[in-house]
Each structure stands twice: as C-alpha cells, then as structure tokens.
Amino acid sequence: QVQLVESGGGLVQPGGSLRLSCAASGSIFSINAMGWYRQAPGKQRELVAAITSGGSTNYADSVKGRFTISRDNAKNTVYLQMNSLKPEDTAVYYCNARITTRQAMGVLLAYWGQGTQVTVSS
Numbered sequence: 203q204v205q206l207v208e209s210g211g212g213l214v215q216p217g218g219s220l221r222l223s224c225a226a227s228g229s230i231f232s233i234n235a236m237g238w239y240r241q242a243p244g245k246q247r248e249l250v251a252a253i254t255s256g257g258s259t260n261y262a263d264s265v266k267g268r269f270t271i272s273r274d275n276a277k278n279t280v281y282l283q284m285n286s287l288k289p290e291d292t293a294v295y296y297c298n299a300r301i302t303t304r305q306a307m308g309v310l311l312a313y314w315g316q317g318t319q320v321t322v323s324s
Contacts, residue, residue: 204228204313206297211318218322219285224297224315226278234300234310236273236280240293240320247296251282264290287322295320 210222226233237252251261251271259271270283280297297315302308 204230204301204303206299206313206315208295208297208315208318211295211320213321213323214287215324216288216322218287219283220287220320222282222284222295222297222318222320224280224299226299226301226313229304230278231302231304231307233275233278234302236297236299238271238280238282239296239298240291241296241317242290242293245293250295253280284320287320289322291320292322293320294318 205228206224206226208222208224210220212220214220235252235254238250239247240250241247249262250265251269253259253271253273261269268286273280294317296317299313300310301313302310
C-alpha cells in the first residue's frame with residue numbers, strides 16, 4: 203500500500219508565497235517521476251510541474267519563473283515552491299508519483315494525493 207500525503211496549502215494574498223510538500227510512504231521499491239497538478243472549479247486537472255528521479259524538471263507555461271519543483275529522494279518527498287502567486291493560481295493542488303512497489307516489482311503505477319487547497323485572494 204502506498205500513500206501520498208500533501209501539506210502546505212492555504213490562503214495567501216496576491217504576490218505571496220506558499221510551499222507545498224508531498225511525502226510518499228508505504229511499501230515502496232522505487233519512485234520514478236513526481237509532479238504537481240491542479241484543478242480549479244469548472245476546469246480540468248492540469249499539470250503544473252514535474253520532476254524525474256534524476257532531477258529533470260518541466261513546468262506549465264503559466265508558472266514558469268514563479269514556481270520551483272524539487273524533491274528529496276531520501277525522504278520520498280516532492281516540494282513545490284510557489285512565488286508571486288496570482289488569483290488564477292487558486293485551485294486544489296494534487297501530488298502525483300509513479301511508483302514501483304515491493305509487491306509488484308517491474309510494475310509502475312501512478313498514485314495521487316488527496317489534494318490541498320490553495321487560495322490566492324486579497
């Protein structure tokens with residue numbers, strides 16, 4: 203069993219910063235890519251940022267230069283530093299990780315966190 207637990211969401215004023223964390227736990231053999239997605243009311247879930255196990259990153263155009271994704275492989279944790287936040291960044295943010303478990307070696311599955319609300323408003 204694998205769990206992804208997110209933290210760090212909240213209410214922030216425009217121009218402010220937040221740092222999201224997502225820790226994976228359970229019977230993990232290895233973690234491949236990790237990423238953050240978001241879903242605003244009435245919109246589809248979209249990729250915000252992703253990072254490979256080797257540290258390569260990619261970002262949605264809307265967050266480039268403002269958000270930074272990083273990971274600590276020893277802690278099975280991925281972070282999203284969000285700066286210069288805008289009202290349009292308001293959404294539920296979901297962590298995603300592609301994980302191979304000890305029970306299913308050689309099988310790579312995608313796991314999701316429960317989501318954390320980020321609200322940018324004055």
